[in-house]
Amino acid sequence: MLELRFFEIYRDADFMWRLAEGVWLSVSLTVTAAVAGFLVAMGLAVVRNARVPVLALLSTCYVEFIRNTPLIVQLFFVAFGLPLLLGYSWPFWGHALLGLALNFSAYFAEILRSGLMAIPKGQIEAAEALGLRRHVRFIKIVAPQVIASVYPSLTSQFIFLFLTTGVISEIGVEDLTHAGVFIDSRTFRSFEVFITLTLLYVAIALTFKACLLAMDRYFFAWKVRQ
């Protein structure tokens, strides 16, 4: 009764292949969604920080709504509601990508906004005094400092969000969780399967962390660190 039979998972080539594909899909979808989400978040944060009349309010509502509803409900709406409403059909991963990117963008926007608010006024005034144009000021002076200062928060938020992405299996994406559920349905070794999955998720999260830390050292080498 109380015996662990991990070998039932790893002796089967098909299962291992599914797990590998699942890892790949989970990682690639999360990274793509994070990059897209980050770009959207930049827009949201800037609009909100600059107090553009209507857009700022809209962006606040959007961010608050996403942050205060569960990811799974958002994904279900994006995957099953929107296509029915607007009459399009995408592959499953397309829905997942859109849903995750929307979700990530709200969390990133909140972090970026706090970074924008914290930037010293003197920096902008100095840039103005040098006669730099608005967009140059933003790209050369403001954005690098903001991103550098909130980078650690973005990293931990990204890792946290990555750990929630298993729910995309619920809308049919064959990600890591999906592979696990499949193997579980074939072998009934639920405990072993989900322990394996957990270890894989933790391993991926640690890898992400290491990569992001290395990127921090590389891109923001000029940053003053404690």
Added chain:
Amino acid sequence: MSDLLVMLFGKPMGIMLFQLLSATQYTIYLSAIAFAGGGLIGGLVTLARISGQKHLRRFASGYIWCFQSVPLLMLLFLSGLGVPRLMGQDVDPWISAMASLTIYASAYLAEVWRGAIQSIPSGQWEAGRALGMRFFAILRAIILPQALRVALAPTVGFSVQIIKGTSLAYIIGFQDLMNIGRRWANAPVDGTEPFIVFPLMALIYFALCFPLSRFALYLEHRLGTIGKTPPAATA
């Protein structure tokens, strides 16, 4: 209430709304239990984390690290499918959902509270010791009153995380708002299409979470504790 909703919104819509709202109570119960249980265990882990004993400290750090790294979904799968199959015994979805959410909450709350307690300057501890006070006396009379200020806002903020986390419990068959809503969305009834049901559910979750988020923000401003703890639970 059922009759009233049917009267106001008509046949499928009124019944659906009633079922969604009555399922919401289980979401609230589960969140409350997870918060209370997580607070209890999290408190013990926090104590172990700041205690004088090296092994206890190590164990607490390990606990926090471990359960902050494990996805909630995996905790649910393990407690709802894994452990029952391993033991060859059925476990009620209530128990599994409670157990996983409690563990999840305890790790995050312990991290928040550890941050709050360690944000108090060590001179406060030393002063207490100089007065001849013991560990618990210092903690109760000097440290906790100060740490509470710092910990309050992120603790309230984390309750939002717990409510959102309960939405995953339907995966192991827990009957909450998510479960009922999904069933309505799949039902071939006019007026309960996915693009109506899911936004409605989102609104209900929003109505639960948003006031808490606002309250956390208010506390942050009121107590002047912005950015004092590491943002362990800001998501």
